[in-house]
Amino acid sequence: MFEAVAFYLFAFLTIAMFYITVTTSQALYALTALAAGMIFISAFFFILGADFLGAVQIIVYTGAVMALYAFGMMFFDTTREVKEKQGNKFIVVGLATLAAVMVVAIFVAPIVSTNMTAFYPMVEGAGNTQEVGLVLFTKYLIPFEVAAVMLLVAMVAGIVLAGKKMDLSLTLMSAEQAKDIDDKDKKVLS
Amino acid sequence: MDNAYLIETVIKVVVILLIFSALAGIGTYFERKVLAFMQRRLGPMNVGPFGLLQVGADGIKLFTKEDIIPTNVVAPIFKIAPVITAATAFMAAAAIPFLPAFTVFGYEVHPIVADINIGILYVLGVMAVGLFGPLLGGMASANKFSLLSAARAAAVFISYEVVTGLSILAPIMMVGSLSLIDFNNYQIENGWIVWSQPVAFILFWIAAFAETGRTPFHLIANDHEIIDGFGTEYSGMRWGLFFIGEYANMFFISFVIPIIFLGGFGDGSVLGALALLGKMAFFFFFFLWTRAAWPDVRPDQLMWLCWKVLMPVAVINVVITGFVMMF
Numbered sequence: 001m002f003e004a005v006a007f008y009l010f011a012f013l014t015i016a017m018f019y020i021t022v023t024t025s026q027a028l029y030a031l032t033a034l035a036a037g038m039i040f041i042s043a044f045f046f047i048l049g050a051d052f053l054g055a056v057q058i059i060v061y062t063g064a065v066m067a068l069y070a071f072g073m074m075f076f077d078t079t080r081e082v083k084e085k086q087g088n089k090f091i092v093v094g095l096a097t098l099a100a101v102m103v104v105a106i107f108v109a110p111i112v113s114t115n116m117t118a119f120y121p122m123v124e125g126a127g128n129t130q131e132v133g134l135v136l137f138t139k140y141l142i143p144f145e146v147a148a149v150m151l152l153v154a155m156v157a158g159i160v161l162a163g164k165k166m167d168l169s170l171t172l173m174s175a176e177q178a179k180d181i182d183d184k185d186k187k188v189l190s
Numbered sequence: 191m192d193n194a195y196l197i198e199t200v201i202k203v204v205v206i207l208l209i210f211s212a213l214a215g216i217g218t219y220f221e222r223k224v225l226a227f228m229q230r231r232l233g234p235m236n237v238g239p240f241g242l243l244q245v246g247a248d249g250i251k252l253f254t255k256e257d258i259i260p261t262n263v264v265a266p267i268f269k270i271a272p273v274i275t276a277a278t279a280f281m282a283a284a285a286i287p288f289l290p291a292f293t294v295f296g297y298e299v300h301p302i303v304a305d306i307n308i309g310i311l312y313v314l315g316v317m318a319v320g321l322f323g324p325l326l327g328g329m330a331s332a333n334k335f336s337l338l339s340a341a342r343a344a345a346v347f348i349s350y351e352v353v354t355g356l357s358i359l360a361p362i363m364m365v366g367s368l369s370l371i372d373f374n375n376y377q378i379e380n381g382w383i384v385w386s387q388p389v390a391f392i393l394f395w396i397a398a399f400a401e402t403g404r405t406p407f408h409l410i411a412n413d414h415e416i417i418d419g420f421g422t423e424y425s426g427m428r429w430g431l432f433f434i435g436e437y438a439n440m441f442f443i444s445f446v447i448p449i450i451f452l453g454g455f456g457d458g459s460v461l462g463a464l465a466l467l468g469k470m471a472f473f474f475f476f477f478l479w480t481r482a483a484w485p486d487v488r489p490d491q492l493m494w495l496c497w498k499v500l501m502p503v504a505v506i507n508v509v510i511t512g513f514v515m516m517f
Contacts, residue, residue, distance in 0.1 A: 026264065028264050028329055029264070029267070032267055051308045051312075052311070052368075054308075056311070058312075058315040058316065059311065059351070062318060062322070063347070066321075066322075066325070066344050067344075067348060072329075128307060129367075129368060
């Protein structure tokens with residue numbers, strides 16, 4: 001009974017929060033509702049017994065939404081309403097409906113045709129965290145590594161874009177030139 | 191789910207809420223006294239013996255003060271922000287074992303609300319959500335100083351999460367579990383983790399100051415730079431809730447550090463339980479001691495410390511731990 005109550009409570013809360021996120025014109029409401037919705041989703045993981053994923057959902061999404069807040073702070077006055085440019089409403093409604101129907105179809109299709117089987121059944125005696133690790137480092141090793149490489153690329157690109165004098169190469173220039181650049185930097189910094 | 195379990199859980203939740211709300215009030219008294227003695231003053235003296243009733247006087251003041259909502263603020267967010275700080279601080283307590291299991295009238299009580307097997311992740315994650323309070327309060331306040339404070343909250347949050355996570359990773363690798371009870375039991379057999387992971391201990395301790403927003407990293411509400419930061423526009427009990435959240439967080443992190451690194455409550459005897467309370471008291475006292483002894487660091491120094499010192503050290507510590515465990 002507790003599970004049913006918790007499920008309907010958090011289902012209602014999550015949908016309400018995401019509804020606020022997409023309908024409000026106030027940046028601060030949208031971001032706060034998004035953060036709340038993301039945290040409420042973790043409740044479903046806890047109800048299903050996937051404690052590890054639940055905690056990770058809280059940690060990852062609070063951090064991610066926090067970064068969004070930082071962007072919000074940089075780009076608008078968050079205490080004022082944002083005037084949105086209204087495009088063609090029919091296109092927006094049509095595309096949104098189509099996307100919603102497709103998502104439901106994708107998730108319902110395997111259930112309807114009863115083709116859902118677990119490829120990797122639970123290992124006896126392994127905890128929740130170990131289960132995630134086992135699947136991540138056997139079946140999904142390649143996607144996991146590719147994601148890591150992509151993040152590394154993004155990090156290097158971010159450093160290059162944000163850093164100063166990245167078009168000069170210290171290894172290709174002579175010692176005097178490098179020293180000159182060093183001295184100039186020191187003057188700027190001090 | 192049987193009734194005994196339900197009643198036990200409800201009682202535990204109520205007891206933890208009451209004890210730590212009261213401790214947050216008494217914590218302010220300790221803080222004033224400790225700071226006063228370190229600065230050769232007397233601290234609160236006039237209300238009651240040794241100023242002990244000052245806590246009550248402060249409580250009456252906070253509860254009866256007018257709750258002012260300024261004109262230009264985003265009212266719903268402004269109102270909910272203090273609640274987030276206080277609520278998440280207490281939610282984090284759900285996975286902390288405060289004492290070893292004991293027996294009352296033949297009924298075995300485990301003084302932990304939920305022994306979930308990812309305890310430490312849950313505690314740190316939910317405690318981190320508490321930083322949404324200062325962030326939202328600062329952003330909704332329509333005040334420049336509050337907005338500065340909110341920006342600093344976001345910076346501290348994003349940076350020090352990394353250090354906490356990486357520093358705790360090495361002990362987790364050694365124990366092979368995320369449950370705080372397992373940490374405690376591991377240390378009964380293998381000795382305190384602090385002896386094998388001193389670097390992780392120091393890093394986690396430093397990051398704890400950032401997570402709770404205490405003095406060397408007290409940038410979020412730095413009185414001499416940005417007035418009271420996120421708290422500038424708040425009054426009455428809403429401001430008090432921020433305070434309760436901060437002090438409750440200090441108490442909870444003071445429980446978590448000894449449980450992870452200093453043997454926790456040991457084998458579960460009365461002596462072990464008292465030892466845990468003593469260690470907790472020391473770490474709480476250390477928060478106050480640091481506030482008396484250290485100046486605040488600048489925001490850029492804080493970022494420098496996080497990304498150029500603590501994070502590389504934490505990564506190297508994890509790699510070395512991995513090599514030692516493999517070979």
